[in-house]
Amino acid sequence: DTAVSQTPKYLVTQMGNDKSIKCEQNLGHDTMYWYKQDSKKFLKIMFSYNNKELIINETVPNRFSPKSPDKAHLNLHINSLELGDSAVYFCASSPGPIGSYGYTFGSGTRLTVV
Amino acid sequence: DQQVKQNSPSLSVQEGRISILNCDYTNSMFDYFLWYKKYPAEGPTFLISISSIKDKNEDGRFTVFLNKSAKHLSLHIVPSQPGDSAVYFCAASALKDDYKLSFGAGTTVTVRA
Numbered sequence: 001d002t003a004v005s006q007t008p009k010y011l012v013t014q015m016g017n018d019k020s021i022k023c024e025q026n027l028g029h030d031t032m033y034w035y036k037q038d039s040k041k042f043l044k045i046m047f048s049y050n051n052k053e054l055i056i057n058e059t060v061p062n063r064f065s066p067k068s069p070d071k072a073h074l075n076l077h078i079n080s081l082e083l084g085d086s087a088v089y090f091c092a093s094s095p096g097p098i099g100s101y102g103y104t105f106g107s108g109t110r111l112t113v114v
Numbered sequence: 115d116q117q118v119k120q121n122s123p124s125l126s127v128q129e130g131r132i133s134i135l136n137c138d139y140t141n142s143m144f145d146y147f148l149w150y151k152k153y154p155a156e157g158p159t160f161l162i163s164i165s166s167i168k169d170k171n172e173d174g175r176f177t178v179f180l181n182k183s184a185k186h187l188s189l190h191i192v193p194s195q196p197g198d199s200a201v202y203f204c205a206a207s208a209l210k211d212d213y214k215l216s217f218g219a220g221t222t223v224t225v226r227a
Contacts, residue, residue, distance in 0.1 A: 004157070033214075040219065041201075041219055041220055042217065042219055043203065043205075043215075043217040044217070045214045045215065045216075048212065048214060055212050056211075056212055090157050090158070092157070097213045098213060099145050099146035099163075099165075099207045099208075099209065099213045100146050100163050100165060102150065102160025102161075103215065104160070105157030105159070106157050107155065107156050107157045108155070108156070
């Protein structure tokens with residue numbers, strides 16, 4: 001029973017398209033995140049929601065829009081995809097914005113823009 | 115601006131020996147430091163954390179040491195096992211940033227039989 005599940009696992013799409021990645025957690029956590037792992041393997045935070053409220057919004061192009069319909073779901077919608085958006089996107093959750101508690105990550109969505 | 119740095123991209127160690135992974139940071143406001151382990155095609159898995167007010171935390175085979183004056187932490191794995199072969203990420207967070215995690219670039223550990 002997967003704790004944090006992301007769909008799809010792989011996504012290949014053409015430049016200019018709009019796509020969404022879905023994330024769901026069944027841990028009862030209040031806080032969810034989107035991280036991007038780029039070609040240099042750095043994991044960088046994009047967004048964080050706590051109980052459906054946006055609390056972290058890093059410097060991300062506004063083509064990226066997160067949506068949290070409830071605290072168990074955090075979806076990521078990307079408009080007008082560009083080649084540079086190719087990366088692995090990880091969803092994660094935690095009980096709250098708590099420093100000592102590690103996040104639980106999903107297995108990632110590998111996005112390839114061609 | 116990388117606030118968390120792992121300067122060794124890879125480490126090879128014999129099974130049964132100690133693995134020592136190093137991490138340096140620049141932000142003195144970090145309150146917590148964490149280590150994650152990642153297998154290919156999987157998400158990172160939380161291993162162990164340490165508060166900035168402590169200098170050591172131990173959990174089974176894993177021990178994290180923190181040297182605040184040097185802004186340095188290390189993860190010791192004793193004894194190393196083949197299943198420990200993975201990428202290890204160092205991460206840090208601060209209350210003032212809502213505990214968002216800043217990650218290092220990772221160190222690939224290979225445990226040789």
